[in-house]
Amino acid sequence: MVAKPREQNLEFEAAERNLSPGMANQAWGLEDSATDFKETELTLGPPGESRDAGGKSGTKRGFCETLDLNLTGSNAKRNDPGAQSQQEACPTAKHPAAKAKLVGWPPVRALRKNAMRSDGCNYVKVAVDGAPYLRKVDLEMYSSYKHLSEALEDMFSCFTIRNYFNAGKLMDPVDGSEYVLAYEDRDGDWMMVGDIPWQIFARSCKRIRLMKSSETVDIEPITPPK
Amino acid sequence: MMQPFPDEVLEHVFSFIESDKDRNAVSLVCKSWYEIERMCRRRAFIGNCYAVSPEILIRRFPELRSLEIKGKPHFADFNLVPEGWGGYVYPWIEAMALAYPCLEELRLKRMVVTDETLELIAKSFKNFKVLVLNSCEGFSTDGLAAIAASCRNLRELDLRESEVEDLSGHWLSHFPENCTSLVSLNIACLGSEVSFSALERLVSRCPNLQSLHLNHAVPLDELPNLLRRAPQLVELGTGAYSADLRSDVFSNLAGAFSKCKKLKSLSGFWDVVSAYLTALYPVCSGLTSLNLSYAAVQSPDLIKLINHCPNLQRLWVLDYIEDSGLEALATSCKDLEELRVFPSDPFGAEPNVTLTERGLVFVSGGCPKLNSVLYFCRQMTNAALVAIAKNCPHMIRFRLCIIEPHTPDYLTFQPLDTGFGAIVEHCKELRRLSLSGLLTDRVFEYIGTHAKKLEMLSVAFAGDSDLGLHHLLSGCESLRKLEIRDSPFGDKALLANSGKLETMRSLWISSCSVSYGACKLLSQKMPRLNVEVIDERESSDSRSEGTFVEKLYIYRTVAGPRLDMPGYIWTKDRDSAIRFS
Numbered sequence: 001m002v003a004k005p006r007e008q009n010l011e012f013e014a015a016e017r018n019l020s021p022g023m024a025n026q027a028w029g030l031e032d033s034a035t036d037f038k039e040t041e042l043t044l045g046p047p048g049e050s051r052d053a054g055g056k057s058g059t060k061r062g063f064c065e066t067l068d069l070n071l072t073g074s075n076a077k078r079n080d081p082g083a084q085s086q087q088e089a090c091p092t093a094k095h096p097a098a099k100a101k102l103v104g105w106p107p108v109r110a111l112r113k114n115a116m117r118s119d120g121c122n123y124v125k126v127a128v129d130g131a132p133y134l135r136k137v138d139l140e141m142y143s144s145y146k147h148l149s150e151a152l153e154d155m156f157s158c159f160t161i162r163n164y165f166n167a168g169k170l171m172d173p174v175d176g177s178e179y180v181l182a183y184e185d186r187d188g189d190w191m192m193v194g195d196i197p198w199q200i201f202a203r204s205c206k207r208i209r210l211m212k213s214s215e216t217v218d219i220e221p222i223t224p225p226k
Numbered sequence: 227m228m229q230p231f232p233d234e235v236l237e238h239v240f241s242f243i244e245s246d247k248d249r250n251a252v253s254l255v256c257k258s259w260y261e262i263e264r265m266c267r268r269r270a271f272i273g274n275c276y277a278v279s280p281e282i283l284i285r286r287f288p289e290l291r292s293l294e295i296k297g298k299p300h301f302a303d304f305n306l307v308p309e310g311w312g313g314y315v316y317p318w319i320e321a322m323a324l325a326y327p328c329l330e331e332l333r334l335k336r337m338v339v340t341d342e343t344l345e346l347i348a349k350s351f352k353n354f355k356v357l358v359l360n361s362c363e364g365f366s367t368d369g370l371a372a373i374a375a376s377c378r379n380l381r382e383l384d385l386r387e388s389e390v391e392d393l394s395g396h397w398l399s400h401f402p403e404n405c406t407s408l409v410s411l412n413i414a415c416l417g418s419e420v421s422f423s424a425l426e427r428l429v430s431r432c433p434n435l436q437s438l439h440l441n442h443a444v445p446l447d448e449l450p451n452l453l454r455r456a457p458q459l460v461e462l463g464t465g466a467y468s469a470d471l472r473s474d475v476f477s478n479l480a481g482a483f484s485k486c487k488k489l490k491s492l493s494g495f496w497d498v499v500s501a502y503l504t505a506l507y508p509v510c511s512g513l514t515s516l517n518l519s520y521a522a523v524q525s526p527d528l529i530k531l532i533n534h535c536p537n538l539q540r541l542w543v544l545d546y547i548e549d550s551g552l553e554a555l556a557t558s559c560k561d562l563e564e565l566r567v568f569p570s571d572p573f574g575a576e577p578n579v580t581l582t583e584r585g586l587v588f589v590s591g592g593c594p595k596l597n598s599v600l601y602f603c604r605q606m607t608n609a610a611l612v613a614i615a616k617n618c619p620h621m622i623r624f625r626l627c628i629i630e631p632h633t634p635d636y637l638t639f640q641p642l643d644t645g646f647g648a649i650v651e652h653c654k655e656l657r658r659l660s661l662s663g664l665l666t667d668r669v670f671e672y673i674g675t676h677a678k679k680l681e682m683l684s685v686a687f688a689g690d691s692d693l694g695l696h697h698l699l700s701g702c703e704s705l706r707k708l709e710i711r712d713s714p715f716g717d718k719a720l721l722a723n724s725g726k727l728e729t730m731r732s733l734w735i736s737s738c739s740v741s742y743g744a745c746k747l748l749s750q751k752m753p754r755l756n757v758e759v760i761d762e763r764e765s766s767d768s769r770s771e772g773t774f775v776e777k778l779y780i781y782r783t784v785a786g787p788r789l790d791m792p793g794y795i796w797t798k799d800r801d802s803a804i805r806f807s
Contacts, residue, residue, distance in 0.1 A: 103305060104301065104711075105304070106569060107304045108569065109303050109304070109387070112520075133308075134310070135309060
């Protein structure tokens with residue numbers, strides 16, 4: 001019951017023309033020589049790069065497109081096949097200092113990364129009371145509480161976390177319940193986020209939770225918030 | 227048709243046939259053989275938990291004793307599969323608790339296992355013997371306590387590389403005093419300390435213990451106590467391998483190792499203090515497998531150790547070994563079959579060690595039995611790959627990871643097409659391949675032409691166009707698993723080769739150029755595939771036909787649509803459900 005490739009080609013050619021108006025309508029002729037095909041293929045390198053240059057970048061997406069949890073915030077624009085402009089915002093491989101980290105690359109397992117304790121990854125789980133799924137964030141990606149709170153806001157966009165460190169509390173606009181940001185440290189104790197210097201927090205945080213205010217009786221701030 | 231033998235005779239004959247492939251062939255001979263075979267099949271392997279349902283399995287094989295199930299796709303290891311995707315084993319256990327009261331063995335990989343699941347296992351299977359949880363998650367040490375307490379004939383408890391919520395080490399003490407059946411215990415992934423006295427007592431009373439993998443929390447000075455109680459060990463995973471340099475600790479350790487005459491495999495070695503490696507010398511000549519991939523040991527010390535291990539067949543090591551260490555390996559270890567070199571600093575911009583293509587060429591030249599390679603490095607040449615291919619025509623697994631995407635041959639600046647082409651051309655038995663570096667569509671043409679035994683292929687940042695994917699799908703006859711990321715493959719090749727997808731276990735494509743519209747078309751055309759569009763960025767209602775999907779996971783199934791999908795997965799059945807509601 002395997003469909004013959006030829007029949008499929010014709011069927012999908014017709015469908016394909018309706019599918020992608022932005023692409024040149026070339027027949028999917030598999031016998032075409034490689035050079036003919038090259039004429040019609042999309043150029044997928046960054047703008048300004050010649051097609052024949054030795055170092056061809058084959059990916060549609062620049063490195064920053066695949067950053068952890070898509071934190072760049074420009075996701076809505078990246079799906080236009082014709083648009084190249086989002087590539088301009090991406091740091092290139094030529095500038096190692098500015099290199100953005102790819103998700104899951106190089107393919108080293110988290111267990112191994114955390115065990116090596118290199119300047120690699122420090123994945124911790126983030127849970128929100130009432131939300132069905134956990135997320136994982138890599139604390140190595142952030143340099144401050146503010147940076148982390150912005151990322152968390154993107155992830156759980158129903159909360160205005162940004163005001164957290166001013167007001168100390170968050171409000172869920174839907175049901176009016178209040179949330180606080182807490183973390184579990186290496187000793188298994190639950191603490192308020194924001195009480196200790198960022199670097200120490202990043203090393204000692206095992207997981208993060210947005211807890212409803214009503215459940216925070218056991219959490220001790222180390223020092224009174226400033 | 228007259229049956230020359232009674233059923234019992236056939237059943238007895240079939241009991242000598244163990245491989246699934248052979249059993250499947252037997253069941254196709256005729257109806258009565260199908261019936262006899264299915265009643266006496268004792269073991270089943272399910273490569274994708276969503277390809278079949280518990281009900282279908284139980285209906286066909288009512289007398290299983292051993293089951294292996296795999297859940298999430300491989301790229302889940304690298305955080306590419308979002309949380310909540312699936313792979314829950316509970317429904318399987320729930321169904322089997324009723325259908326297979328005699329179940330003895332369960333091996334799970336990349337599945338979500340809860341404490342509730344473990345408690346159900348402990349309660350339901352009176353003769354439960356083997357539990358292997360490979361890269362699983364979702365359970366805590368409370369669940370382990372239930373297993374330890376209830377499974378009176380437990381032989382194997384192996385938690386390799388699982389993510390366990392570590393509430394305390396107390397669970398180990400739940401093994402009853404009359405439990406003496408353990409053969410294998412692997413707790414390497416656990417964080418917290420277990421009671422050493424409980425561990426010592428457990429080890430003492432299990433005379434058949436062959437494999438013991440400790441966790442980091444077991445200190446080095448505790449190790450001799452355990453070894454003296456289990457000198458019959460064949461496989462040992464140490465705990466932390468560091469202590470203050472003291473001669474009494476050293477001689478105690480060396481003395482304990484010298485009593486372990488059967489030791490063949492060593493691993494663990496977290497936080498190594500190199501001076502203590504020489505305590506291993508008494509067992510080195512018998513070692514066939516050495517895993518130093520967590521050990522930050524410099525090349526000279528590694529070379530000294532490897533020179534004492536002439537019978538090594540498998541070595542896992544960090545790139546601290548450098549080219550010089552690999553040259554020594556090639557000289558000392560002529561029986562080497564498998565080499566894995568992991569990166570010590572994968573995210574550093576500059577190399578921190580001198581590990582290049584030369585190291586791998588040395589080993590390929592010096593070790594004629596080399597058939598399995600995983601190699602992380604920062605530079606490669608076509609010439610090196612051609613040399614490796616010619617040196618190792620019996621290669622079965624070749625996984626090369628050049629850390630920087632799109633890295634060309636550093637001498638010629640050419641793509642690495644020719645090099646990988648040589649690999650697939652010379653290594654006719656190749657079953658698994660992972661590509662990296664700068665690659666054009668040409669490499670896929672080579673693979674499609676030559677890699678006829680290839681079963682699993684991993685592609686990242688490679689290729690120019692759909693032609694590349696088309697070469698793979700139309701050429702690789704044995705392809706079962708294909709995973710692709712960040713490559714310019716799109717709709718055409720996928721749709722033109724949709725029939726191929728039913729001959730494979732699964733296809734993963736992420737950050738490529740497959741449109742949402744093509745996914746919908748593919749879904750309609752191929753009812754026996756589950757086409758999962760995994761996209762956390764926006765809801766499928768607001769998605770346009772031309773939008774490229776973030777992640778796509780396609781697999782064949784006889785179980786129909788999944789009922790446990792999170793909201794960020796679109797399938798055609800979701801759409802229909804909305805339309806008819």
